[in-house]
Amino acid sequence: MSNKLIYNGTVLTMNAANQIFKPGYVYMEHDVIKEVGEWKTDGSMDYLLAKSSYSYNAAGKVVIPGIINGHTHLFQTFMRGVSDHSPLAQWLKEIIWPMSLAMEPEDFYLAALIGCIENLKSGATYMMDHHYIHTYPENDASVLRAMVDSGIRGHLARGGSDLAGEIRLRETEEMIFGSTDRLLDEWDGAASGRIRIALGPLNLYGCSRGYLEKAAVFSQERKLISHVHVAETREQIDTTMARYGLRNLELLNEVGLLGERTQVVHGVWLDDGELELIKAKQASVIHCPVSNMYLASGVARVPEMLKMGINVALGTDGPGSNNCQDNLEVLKFTACLHKVNELDATLLPPMDVLRMATVNGAKAVGRSADLGSLEPGKKADIVTVDMLKAHISPVHRASSSLVYNANGNDVDLVMVGGQVVVEHGRSTWIDEREVLQRAQARVDILRSKLAGQYPIFATIE
Numbered sequence: 001m002s003n004k005l006i007y008n009g010t011v012l013t014m015n016a017a018n019q020i021f022k023p024g025y026v027y028m029e030h031d032v033i034k035e036v037g038e039w040k041t042d043g044s045m046d047y048l049l050a051k052s053s054y055s056y057n058a059a060g061k062v063v064i065p066g067i068i069n070g071h072t073h074l075f076q077t078f079m080r081g082v083s084d085h086s087p088l089a090q091w092l093k094e095i096i097w098p099m100s101l102a103m104e105p106e107d108f109y110l111a112a113l114i115g116c117i118e119n120l121k122s123g124a125t126y127m128m129d130h131h132y133i134h135t136y137p138e139n140d141a142s143v144l145r146a147m148v149d150s151g152i153r154g155h156l157a158r159g160g161s162d163l164a165g166e167i168r169l170r171e172t173e174e175m176i177f178g179s180t181d182r183l184l185d186e187w188d189g190a191a192s193g194r195i196r197i198a199l200g201p202l203n204l205y206g207c208s209r210g211y212l213e214k215a216a217v218f219s220q221e222r223k224l225i226s227h228v229h230v231a232e233t234r235e236q237i238d239t240t241m242a243r244y245g246l247r248n249l250e251l252l253n254e255v256g257l258l259g260e261r262t263q264v265v266h267g268v269w270l271d272d273g274e275l276e277l278i279k280a281k282q283a284s285v286i287h288c289p290v291s292n293m294y295l296a297s298g299v300a301r302v303p304e305m306l307k308m309g310i311n312v313a314l315g316t317d318g319p320g321s322n323n324c325q326d327n328l329e330v331l332k333f334t335a336c337l338h339k340v341n342e343l344d345a346t347l348l349p350p351m352d353v354l355r356m357a358t359v360n361g362a363k364a365v366g367r368s369a370d371l372g373s374l375e376p377g378k379k380a381d382i383v384t385v386d387m388l389k390a391h392i393s394p395v396h397r398a399s400s401s402l403v404y405n406a407n408g409n410d411v412d413l414v415m416v417g418g419q420v421v422v423e424h425g426r427s428t429w430i431d432e433r434e435v436l437q438r439a440q441a442r443v444d445i446l447r448s449k450l451a452g453q454y455p456i457f458a459t460i461e
């Protein structure tokens with residue numbers, strides 16, 4: 001039997017009582033946590049060490065449940081930092097779309113693989129990847145292969161747009177739902193259940209009403225999560241108002257796509273009525289503070305949402321607008337953004353932010369029963385973060401150190417379903433250096449191809 005033990009660390013269980021064991025341990029069999037509790041250093045618990053085929057001394061480390069990254073676009077690792085000063089519409093037109101159109105299927109694999117490794121190494125064991133570039137039929141499979149190869153839990157929201165601003169990225173309803181059907185057949189539940197498929201209509205201005213209505217029926221019939229960009233910028237509200245006389249979320253509700261399996265990504269520009277709708281329909285909001293700041297989109301009403309009892313989870317957003325996917329860094333941005341926005345330092349204490357990244361994330365993906373906290377019976381998705389660092393120690397409260405001091409470079413061990421996928425801060429499944437060198441060579445070629453038409457790809461300053 002494959003028994004594993006993490007012991008002698010500060011264990012933040014994130015259970016309903018936010019229980020902390022210091023020192024504590026997590027004992028697991030196969031992919032499931034069997035015991036969590038206080039670790040006694042008098043030798044009386046050494047029997048657990050003796051019956052474990054793998055043991056990890058977490059002295060000086062904090063042990064947390066794997067973070068759930070509620071929203072990203074993995075393919076964007078290839079276009080991070082091309083330009084850091086473009087508003088959303090211009091950024092899409094001059095950077096994201098041209099690079100997306102130039103990328104080939106193997107590029108999507110490489111880009112996604114880097115993204116998966118980056119997520120794991122910054123403490124995420126689960127990602128929701130909104131993939132909406134379907135220039136080649138095998139693009140989705142390229143992303144999914146990367147998820148499988150890296151060891152992470154990957155949920156691919158099959159993105160689509162029949163009214164996309166870039167005409168070459170538009171698809172018909174038949175193409176979108178036909179390919180979603182195939183993905184469900186071929187991939188849903190793959191890699192011992194690590195892979196999941198969801199629906200991902202791109203947003204409410206790039207999708208026709210007919211497509212959104214069909215997506216609502218499709219997701220209801222198959223009990224699928226719907227993952228949609230909603231009210232990210234003020235201009236997006238104007239578009240649906242002009243077209244339908246409805247705000248973004250009102251439209252989402254009217255087409256039948258707002259329910260407990262709905263993930264409202266961003267939800268920056270929502271009025272009181274829209275917040276009430278989210279609450280009534282028990283949908284989740286995925287908050288991406290770094291992206292909202294980077295693209296100057298606005299500030300979501302997160303403290304109010306939490307006060308109302310709305311489930312708010314966290315996401316990095318794609319590395320095109322972050323520019324990284326450091327899941328620990330997102331914690332600090334979340335807390336700081338809302339404190340300064342409301343001029344209220346009491347908002348979002350560290351434990352609340354950690355709950356958004358773990359427990360709330362699990363709820364948003366419908367996995368409260370087996371993910372999001374360190375409790376017996378849950379999946380062994382576990383992360384350790386090294387606190388013995390000059391930018392972290394000495395530690396008063398582990399929750400504070402995690403939110404305000406730690407970053408992805410401090411992650412030491414990552415387990416997904418009881419399997420070690422990152423050890424000593426390095427991927428154990430992938431030769432990172434080789435992948436990064438290959439990716440840089442491909443990006444250099446793509447840059448030179450694009451530079452003639454888009455001068456931004458020629459600049460190096």
Ligand SMILES: [Zn+2]
Nearest residue numbers: 073229317318
């Ligand atoms: Zn996004």
